[in-house]
Amino acid sequence: MTASDPDPVDDIVATIARSAAEIRQGLVGRRGKADEENPSGETQAEADIWADELLADRLSSIDGVGQYASEERSEIIDAGDDQVYIAVDPLDGSSNLKSNNTMGTVFGIYDEPLPAPGSALVASGWILYGPITTMACARDGSVTKYELTGGGRTVVEEDVTLPDEPLVYGFGGRVPHWHDDFREYVREIESDPGHKLRYGGAMIGDVNQVLTYGGIFAYPALEDSPRGKLRLQFEGNPIAYLIESAGGRSSDGSQSILEVEPTDLHDRVPLHVGNTGFIDQLEAALA
Numbered sequence: 001m002t003a004s005d006p007d008p009v010d011d012i013v014a015t016i017a018r019s020a021a022e023i024r025q026g027l028v029g030r031r032g033k034a035d036e037e038n039p040s041g042e043t044q045a046e047a048d049i050w051a052d053e054l055l056a057d058r059l060s061s062i063d064g065v066g067q068y069a070s071e072e073r074s075e076i077i078d079a080g081d082d083q084v085y086i087a088v089d090p091l092d093g094s095s096n097l098k099s100n101n102t103m104g105t106v107f108g109i110y111d112e113p114l115p116a117p118g119s120a121l122v123a124s125g126w127i128l129y130g131p132i133t134t135m136a137c138a139r140d141g142s143v144t145k146y147e148l149t150g151g152g153r154t155v156v157e158e159d160v161t162l163p164d165e166p167l168v169y170g171f172g173g174r175v176p177h178w179h180d181d182f183r184e185y186v187r188e189i190e191s192d193p194g195h196k197l198r199y200g201g202a203m204i205g206d207v208n209q210v211l212t213y214g215g216i217f218a219y220p221a222l223e224d225s226p227r228g229k230l231r232l233q234f235e236g237n238p239i240a241y242l243i244e245s246a247g248g249r250s251s252d253g254s255q256s257i258l259e260v261e262p263t264d265l266h267d268r269v270p271l272h273v274g275n276t277g278f279i280d281q282l283e284a285a286l287a
């Protein structure tokens with residue numbers, strides 16, 4: 001690719017940003033359950049299917065895109081080119097539709113065919129459908145935050161890094177299903193009055209709090225689900241890439257998420273992301 005060729009990464013990020021307002025508006029009237037399950041066996045909302053089809057059409061037609069893969073579809077779309085490969089969670093936290101809580105769209109842009117390790121990411125990010133619609137995007141080792149209005153995108157912060165002092169924590173999974181060593185780790189975090197609980201049921205809302213205030217988000221390995229709940233390609237890798245680009249750490253319990261070798265497109269991964277000290281402490285607790 002020469003300097004004058006269009007950059008597919010720029011086009012992909014711009015297309016997702018431009019689509020955010022339409023996705024947000026399109027949630028209205030699509031809050032019901034479809035009679036379909038995603039490849040992870042979760043019942044899909046009408047909005048899951050609709051947002052996936054919208055993004056699949058727009059992203060797979062961008063020059064340079066080799067594949068479009070989604071948490072909502074079992075098969076990868078072959079987009080014909082061979083520069084970048086896109087993995088998307090079109091609507092993270094769609095269970096929050098019923099209660100009108102935050103949700104997001106997560107994307108990872110890889111330079112290897114999928115499934116690929118997170119070390120093959122060249123960019124990642126998320127859209128957060130909060131009181132306002134925002135985007136966080138990691139590329140070339142730094143994170144930029146945008147506000148999205150209509151089809152426009154305004155930079156609100158560049159070179160975003162996690163605050164040095166961690167403040168918030170949020171841990172998924174049912175507490176009785178946590179492993180004892182994880183439960184003990186949580187007790188240590190909770191016992192510090194300088195920390196406070198933030199868990200909203202949509203990873204993007206929780207991770208964005210960690211990016212903003214410092215802290216940790218985890219959806220750990222569970223006794224009844226050894227690989228946790230979250231998907232490596234569509235959630236774990238993109239989130240880990242962004243948090244590490246912002247000076248934090250990620251872990252599957254023993255190594256960076258970005259080093260986890262995938263075996264299947266819909267692999268799950270125990271996900272822990274946040275301030276380096278918290279993640280170092282976690283790995284010591286689970287060792």
Ligand code: P6P
Nearest residue numbers: 092093095172173201202203204
């Ligand atoms: P639970 C949403 O369904 C999701 O995939 C993540 O966004 C979120 O962190 C997690 O599941 C919530 O899971 O078990 O708390 O409902």
